[in-house]
Amino acid sequence: MELMQWFFMGVLFTIGVFGLSYLSLKVKLKWYTWACLITGIIAILFGIGWAGGSFLEGVAQSGAMGLIIFSGGGLILLLLTWRYLVAPELEPEGS
Amino acid sequence: MSQDQETKIVTDESVPPPEHHEAGLNDNGTILDDRGRRTFLKRAALGGGGALLAGAGSYAFVKSELKGEPVSDYPMIDEAIFKPKDQRDTILTFIHNEALGKKHPERNIQYNKLQNKNFNMHTGFADMYGLPWDNSKPGYTQLDRALQQAGWEPLVVAGSRYVANLQPDTPLHAWDQSAVVDEQFQFESEKHAGDAIKSAARVFGAVKCGIARRDKRWDYDPLYDLENSKELSWEKDFPFVPKTVIVMLVPMDYDAMATAPAWTADGTAADGYTKSSVLANQMTKFLHGLGYQAVGAGNDLGSSVPYAIMAGLGEGGRNGALLSPGIGPRHRICKVYTDFEFVEYDQPHTWGITDFCLSCGKCADACPPGAIPKMESENGGYGFEPNYEFSDEPGYTWNNHHGIKKFYSDAKKCYNFWVENGSACGACIASCTFNEPDMWHHVFIMGITPKTPGFLHAWMAELHPKFGYGSTGDPKKAEKFWKTGEGMRTNTEMKNNIGTSNKS
Numbered sequence: 001m002e003l004m005q006w007f008f009m010g011v012l013f014t015i016g017v018f019g020l021s022y023l024s025l026k027v028k029l030k031w032y033t034w035a036c037l038i039t040g041i042i043a044i045l046f047g048i049g050w051a052g053g054s055f056l057e058g059v060a061q062s063g064a065m066g067l068i069i070f071s072g073g074g075l076i077l078l079l080l081t082w083r084y085l086v087a088p089e090l091e092p093e094g095s
Numbered sequence: 096m097s098q099d100q101e102t103k104i105v106t107d108e109s110v111p112p113p114e115h116h117e118a119g120l121n122d123n124g125t126i127l128d129d130r131g132r133r134t135f136l137k138r139a140a141l142g143g144g145g146a147l148l149a150g151a152g153s154y155a156f157v158k159s160e161l162k163g164e165p166v167s168d169y170p171m172i173d174e175a176i177f178k179p180k181d182q183r184d185t186i187l188t189f190i191h192n193e194a195l196g197k198k199h200p201e202r203n204i205q206y207n208k209l210q211n212k213n214f215n216m217h218t219g220f221a222d223m224y225g226l227p228w229d230n231s232k233p234g235y236t237q238l239d240r241a242l243q244q245a246g247w248e249p250l251v252v253a254g255s256r257y258v259a260n261l262q263p264d265t266p267l268h269a270w271d272q273s274a275v276v277d278e279q280f281q282f283e284s285e286k287h288a289g290d291a292i293k294s295a296a297r298v299f300g301a302v303k304c305g306i307a308r309r310d311k312r313w314d315y316d317p318l319y320d321l322e323n324s325k326e327l328s329w330e331k332d333f334p335f336v337p338k339t340v341i342v343m344l345v346p347m348d349y350d351a352m353a354t355a356p357a358w359t360a361d362g363t364a365a366d367g368y369t370k371s372s373v374l375a376n377q378m379t380k381f382l383h384g385l386g387y388q389a390v391g392a393g394n395d396l397g398s399s400v401p402y403a404i405m406a407g408l409g410e411g412g413r414n415g416a417l418l419s420p421g422i423g424p425r426h427r428i429c430k431v432y433t434d435f436e437f438v439e440y441d442q443p444h445t446w447g448i449t450d451f452c453l454s455c456g457k458c459a460d461a462c463p464p465g466a467i468p469k470m471e472s473e474n475g476g477y478g479f480e481p482n483y484e485f486s487d488e489p490g491y492t493w494n495n496h497h498g499i500k501k502f503y504s505d506a507k508k509c510y511n512f513w514v515e516n517g518s519a520c521g522a523c524i525a526s527c528t529f530n531e532p533d534m535w536h537h538v539f540i541m542g543i544t545p546k547t548p549g550f551l552h553a554w555m556a557e558l559h560p561k562f563g564y565g566s567t568g569d570p571k572k573a574e575k576f577w578k579t580g581e582g583m584r585t586n587t588e589m590k591n592n593i594g595t596s597n598k599s
Binding site: 060 | 134136138159532534579
């Protein structure tokens with residue numbers, strides 16, 4: 001189980017790195033936008049890692065809290081960053 | 096493709112904005128051309144490599160923080176009031192010796208008067224184990240009582256049960272030195288000696304081991320043979336002049352301790368006493384085999400917590416226990432006194448634990464009889480003198496070792512609750528913010544705690560129970576404990592302790 005958790009996180013990490021790399025080709029972003037995106041991805045991964053450890057040690061409440069606070073917080077940060085800082089840069093001019 | 100065709104494509108009006116081409120995107124701005132793929136992979140490699148380096152750096156930081164920072168200001172002592180502790184004035188010796196009870200009847204009378212109780216300290220222990228089980232009450236069933244009794248049994252068989260009550264010179268911790276071999280092994284260096292002792296400790300089951308100089312301030316003086324009501328002298332009765340004290344920790348089970356104050360928790364406490372006594376016995380024999388004099392000890396001979404702090408194993412907590420990074424207070428301490436002194440000594444370290452205790456107070460909140468000073472106490476309960484309820488009453492704090500800056504708790508109330516509860520409690524261990532299972536996220540939190548601003552400590556302490564850790568008095572935890580062996584043929588986890596043994 002623990003091995004699966006780290007494997008899963010490795011896959012998500014790789015997807016995150018490739019996604020950000022692709023985004024860097026597609027649009028020019030401000031430094032703080034990158035900081036928010038990277039922080040969001042790290043928070044999501046941290047929450048998943050936290051939850052995995054908590055479920056393995058049998059404290060499900062900690063796992064749920066980890067997912068809500070860390071991963072949830074990271075997801076919200078990513079969504080807000082995307083909505084207000086990334087998406088406007090992707091829209092064609094004049095639209 | 097001809098030269099004309101290439102020129103036509105580049106100059107075509109339908110070509111998308113130039114930044115797409117600069118970035119290596121194709122005409123519709125989505126699929127990468129060769130140059131784009133190269134840039135994409137280069138950036139992914141750089142980003143991924145950077146993230147891995149940052150991760151490795153974080154890991155190294157946490158590992159480094161777990162070693163702690165050496166401190167020079169331990170112990171802080173008020174010389175005007177400090178004096179070595181008479182063993183007869185410790186709670187566990189006093190309550191187990193009727194002669195001491197007859198000598199100091201006022202202690203029991205004063206306690207009952209102030210606490211409005213009708214408690215007999217000297218029959219309490221027998222009353223405690225005589226409380227009948229209730230199979231409808233999880234944690235207080237025949238199953239739990241049997242676990243508790245089985246935990247103690249090896250010490251009973253070995254005639255060393257009273258080692259928990261500070262009885263010196265028991266069979267497992269005998270003072271007899273006739274087994275010391277004539278030839279003394281010569282170590283190459285002090286480090287060689289320290290490494291060898293800690294390697295042996297690891298084999299014998301210590302989760303942590305540190306080496307301190309013998310310090311008379313922590314030794315009970317005089318010692319007291321409570322089975323024979325006899326005062327013992329370090330100079331006349333102890334077989335040699337100790338120079339070194341080897342301090343070792345034995346872990347207790349996380350899930351069993353989590354049931355506190357249920358009897359189940361006392362099962363792992365009893366087991367811890369047994370294992371720590373065997374460990375000290377083995378280390379003693381090891382030193383005898385090397386040609387050096389040694390005597391093992393559990394709670395006897397000296398105060399274990401300051402010796403463990405001097406050996407760099409942890410810091411003093413609000414609950415009066417040693418809080419060791421990784422397992423917090425969930426351990427038992429044993430010691431080995433020896434005349435061997437060609438060894439690399441450890442020194443006190445800090446991990447910010449005592450500072451954290453000043454902002455936490457979860458153990459005080461969880462303590463059923465309220466024996467631990469709460470955050471609201473004067474100076475947060477931290478000082479050179481006890482300042483718990485009734486500590487101003489003359490003679491009431493007879494069991495405390497005055498003059499050391501620490502948290503003082505009322506062991507009389509603690510013991511009184513044991514008797515009412517039918518077993519030792521452990522709520523202050525189970526509720527401690529530093530009592531965590533061995534998982535990476537707890538190691539991470541432990542690692543960053545020393546660098547965390549003080550104002551965040553109270554917030555971290557509040558989050559601990561909200562994340563599901565540290566609750567006490569929960570019958571479901573006893574039910575859960577009795578399922579922890581489900582499906583187990585081989586215990587492949589052994590996850591109760593962070594692997595920091597030998598890393599003082």
